[in-house]
Amino acid sequence: MKFRRQHGIGPYIVDFYCPEKRLVIEIDGDSHYNLDTQVYDRKRDDFMRSLGLQVMRFTNQDILENLGSVLEVVLQSTQPTK
Template sequence: MHHKALPEIFRRAKELRNRLTPAEAVLWERLRANRLNGLHFRRQHPIFKYILDFYCHQFQFAIELDGEIHRLKDQIERDKEREEDLKDLGIHIIRFENRFVIHETDEVLWQILTEIEKLKKDFSSK
C-alpha cells in the first residue's frame, strides 16, 4: 500500500494532513468518512517517494490538486516524472486545479466517480 515509503515521507505526510490547502479542505470534506459513494479515501497518503493528495487503495486511484506552481515548466516536468513512476506502480491519477475544486466541487466529484467507474470495469475484467 505504501510501496516502501521512507519514514521521512510518513512524517511529512502527517505535517501536510495538519495544514490542508483550501482546495484540499473542500474536497476532503466531501470525501472523508466514505461520503462519496462509500469509497474510502486517505488524504496525504505516502507511496514510494511521493505523497498523494488523496488516495483510494481499493482502486489504486489518486487525486492530485494543482495550484499555481504546477504551471511552471520545471514543475510540469517533475509532475510528469511523478505520474510515470506512480503509473509504473499501477496507480491511476486524476488531476484538478485548485480553483476548479473550490468553484466546481460537484463537477469534480462527478469526474472522480466517472473515473472510478472506468477503473471498476478494468478491475472486474482482470
C-alpha cells in the first residue's frame, strides 16, 4: 500500500492517506487530549467518513511503544472481509 503524508482532503490535512484503501491514519499527540480538540477531531472524522473514508487514530505513544501492533491493526483493517 502506498500512503501520502500530510495530504489535503477538503479543508483538512491528514497525517497519512492511502487512496487505494480509502484510509486515513491520524497520529495524535498530547494536544489531542483536551475537550476542544476532541470535538474538532470528531468533526474532522465525521467529514472524512461522509466521503466514504475509513479513519484510524493512534497516539504518539502507540507508535513509539507498539509500532508492530499498530501496523498489524492497519494491515488487518485493509484486508477484504470474507
